[in-house]
Amino acid sequence: xxxxxxxxxxxxxxxxxxxxxxxxxxxxxxxxxxxxxxxxxxxxxxxxxxxxxxxxxxxxxxxxxxxxxxxxxxxxxxxxxxxxxxxxxxxxxxxxxxxxxxxxxxxxxxxxxxxxxxxxxxxxxxxxxxxxxxxxxxxxxxxxxxxxxxxxxxxxxxxxxxxxxxxxxxxxxxxxxxxxxxxxxxxxxxxxxxxxxxxxxxxxxxxxxxxxxxxxxxxxxxxxxxxxxxxxxxxxxxxxxxxxxxxxxxxxxxxxxxxxxxxxxxxxxxxxxxxxxxxxxxxxxxxxxxxxxxxxx
Amino acid sequence: xxxxxxxxxxxxxxxxxxxxxxxxxxxxxxxxxxxxxxxxxxxxxxxxxxxxxxxxxxxxxxxxxxxxxxxxxxxxxxxxxxxxxxxxxxxxxxxxxxxxxxxxxxxxxxxxxxxxxxxxxxxxxxxxxxxxxxxxxxxxxxxxxxxxxxxxxxxxxxxxxxxxxxxxxxxxxxxxxxxxxxxxxxxxxxxxxxxxxxxxxxxxxxxxxxxxxxxxxxxxxxxxxxxxxxxxxxxxxxxxxxxxxxxxxxxxxxxxxxxxxxxxxxxxxxxxx
Numbered sequence: 001x002x003x004x005x006x007x008x009x010x011x012x013x014x015x016x017x018x019x020x021x022x023x024x025x026x027x028x029x030x031x032x033x034x035x036x037x038x039x040x041x042x043x044x045x046x047x048x049x050x051x052x053x054x055x056x057x058x059x060x061x062x063x064x065x066x067x068x069x070x071x072x073x074x075x076x077x078x079x080x081x082x083x084x085x086x087x088x089x090x091x092x093x094x095x096x097x098x099x100x101x102x103x104x105x106x107x108x109x110x111x112x113x114x115x116x117x118x119x120x121x122x123x124x125x126x127x128x129x130x131x132x133x134x135x136x137x138x139x140x141x142x143x144x145x146x147x148x149x150x151x152x153x154x155x156x157x158x159x160x161x162x163x164x165x166x167x168x169x170x171x172x173x174x175x176x177x178x179x180x181x182x183x184x185x186x187x188x189x190x191x192x193x194x195x196x197x198x199x200x201x202x203x204x205x206x207x208x209x210x211x212x213x214x215x216x217x218x219x220x221x222x223x224x225x226x227x228x229x230x231x232x233x234x235x236x237x238x239x240x241x242x243x244x245x246x247x248x249x250x251x252x253x254x255x256x257x258x259x260x261x262x263x264x265x266x267x268x269x270x271x272x273x274x275x276x277x278x279x280x281x282x283x284x285x286x287x288x289x290x291x292x293x294x295x296x297x
Numbered sequence: 298x299x300x301x302x303x304x305x306x307x308x309x310x311x312x313x314x315x316x317x318x319x320x321x322x323x324x325x326x327x328x329x330x331x332x333x334x335x336x337x338x339x340x341x342x343x344x345x346x347x348x349x350x351x352x353x354x355x356x357x358x359x360x361x362x363x364x365x366x367x368x369x370x371x372x373x374x375x376x377x378x379x380x381x382x383x384x385x386x387x388x389x390x391x392x393x394x395x396x397x398x399x400x401x402x403x404x405x406x407x408x409x410x411x412x413x414x415x416x417x418x419x420x421x422x423x424x425x426x427x428x429x430x431x432x433x434x435x436x437x438x439x440x441x442x443x444x445x446x447x448x449x450x451x452x453x454x455x456x457x458x459x460x461x462x463x464x465x466x467x468x469x470x471x472x473x474x475x476x477x478x479x480x481x482x483x484x485x486x487x488x489x490x491x492x493x494x495x496x497x498x499x500x501x502x503x504x505x506x507x508x509x510x511x512x513x514x515x516x517x518x519x520x521x522x523x524x525x526x527x528x529x530x531x532x533x534x535x536x537x538x539x540x541x542x543x544x545x546x547x548x549x550x551x552x553x554x555x556x557x558x559x560x561x562x563x564x565x566x567x568x569x570x
Contacts (some may be wrong), residue, residue: 005395012473013396020387021402023443028409031420038419046423093314096307103308109553110315113322116552118502120520121541124527125325128534134337136324168317176559200303229413232504239527252415252505259419260509272416279413 038269046265058270068271070246071254074159078250079227081163086170087219093171094178095208108179115172123236126165127152130237152238155247162248166233170226174219181215182208213294221286228279231256251275325545329353329538336535352539359529359536362543364515365522371434372507372518373500376441380496381489384447389477391448392455393463406445415505422509436510437518441500447492454488455481490558494551501548519544 014021038044039058041051062068097107114122129136130151138148151161189207198206209216231252234242242249242257249257251271259268328336329352330345356362390396391403421440422431430436458481466476482489507518517525523544530536 005397007397009394010396010398013390013394013399016386016390016394017402020383020443020448023383023440024406024409024445026424027421027440028412028417028445029405031417031424032409032412034420034423035416046419047426049423093311096311099307100304100311107311107315109556110318112552112556113318113549116498116502116548117545118504118520118523118548120502120504120524121544122321124523124537124541125321128328128538129321129324131534134339134341134534136320136341139339139341168321171318225413229415231415235504236524240524255415255418256505256509259422265419269419272413272419276413276416280411283411 035269035272038266039273041266044266046263058266059274061267062270062274065267067246067249068251068254071249071251071271072274074248075228075230075250077159078163078166078230079224082166082170082227083220083223086167086174087216087223089167090171090174090219091178091212091216094175094182095204097175097179098182108175111175112172114169115176117169119169119232120236122169123165123233126161127237127239130161153244155244158238158243158247162230162233162237162243165237166227166230169233170223174223177219177222178212178215181212181218185211217286217290217294221283224282224286225279228275228282251278322545325538325541328535329542331535333533333535336538349535352535353543356526356530356536356539356543360522360526360540361514362519362522362526362540365517365519366543368434368437368516369501369519372437373497375434376438376500377493377497379438379442380444380447381493383443384451384492385477385482385489387443387448388451388455389473389481391452393473393481406448410445410449418506418509425510431510432513432516434516437507437516440506444496447496450488450492451485454485458484487558490555494555494559497551498548 040054040056042053042055042057044051093111097104097111100107128134130138132138132148132150132153135151137151141147141149149157151157185208189211190203193203193207229252230250234248234250234253235256238244238248242253252275255268255271255275258264258271327343327345330348330350331342331352332345332347332349335342335345391399417440425431425436425440428435430439462480462484463476466480471479502520503518504520504524507521508524511517511521514522514525523540526540527537530540
């Protein structure tokens, strides 16, 4: 950093910052405040901007809406299954990939594939895999004598179907981040542990987990945030519907529905605020846990 | 011996996992090449016979995938290019210049990363409606021309380039702007490519936003067009799979070309905590 802080340099710096600041300002920062305002407007007209002042009524409507309760419950079920299961599986795959040399690039490319694929396109593929009569999954289950499951048409199986597909889809990115983290752990720790006669499990428990904890923490924060925002998977897997008899409606789907099909802008904005607060609480809780348990070198 | 069995077990487990990852893709391509009758055959046919390439043509006839492809290429190309430019310029200011308000601005930008993007949707829709941009490329591109995450990735990389290059360039009479494009950018290619690939993948696959701002068929991007096509194709899964393949393959190729830069790029930007 060589320049002295002067108004001249500040002016030049802002020329460099300007394009980014305009876009972020108009489309990311202004909407934060505007969303909050919208959520509290009474009788809001989206296009004229007219409203009758501020009210808490929108949140009243939201919290007494049975459908929003379902959306909240479903979102939590989804997040609490997908996030930990995906993290555990991807951690083990990353550790195995990190231990081999031969064929490693091939395996890596295969595991990363779902990460670059369109959620909509791959959800349509899974719709086909889940097909009650002609689906590959029911065919495999049939080989083990398990009766056909109505994955996408039974309200009991719709959420498990969405969860299984999402775990499959999210592995690649998590593995990528774990591999980067594992790459920073020096082999000398493992060699020393081997000389001391530590078992595979002990090495995992006492070297890999503590030294990888910053990455585990990062992956868990990113996954929690992303999974709370689930929408594309649901929309495409159930052909635009939130599952059979609303069984997989999520908070973002609820927001979409209120906003786009029911034109209830203020309630939609209110549901967005609730989602934001939930994510904020989860992130702050994790930052607190991070301070207590994560090991930094 | 024990070492060998450990390795073998690792390979077997990885292979089982890899097959699980690849089956949906294989099944998509296989089904896309089957006749309507063979697609629903039980037990399933693993290899299409005969290869029914006509499914792709039929999908193209039923729905304007050529137009969707064109839209997706334009939107992904321009928004990725634009975001790279805004990120490089902003990253330079944060990494190399010392100015009033720097810490405050950077903190505010980082704070916006905490907010779920879904919260922006409604106000942004209103903004675009007021600009009369709904159903135009502007709506699909302009809101996505900058991202704090991209600025962050590029800035981290710029900061790792030694100050000596800057002094040397200054002595040779190089302006800041020339230094940025002639020296800093070429030296930071792996971070920039990482940013570009992540952005392009995200933009190509984006669904909710294009769904909201386009109701005209001619403005749809591939994912939105594909979702609409499912209604038209109904139960013709061989056509649906052909269309899905068509949406997925370009990004897979794009990714395979650049994947070696990505691991390097992410490593350099320090997820090390």
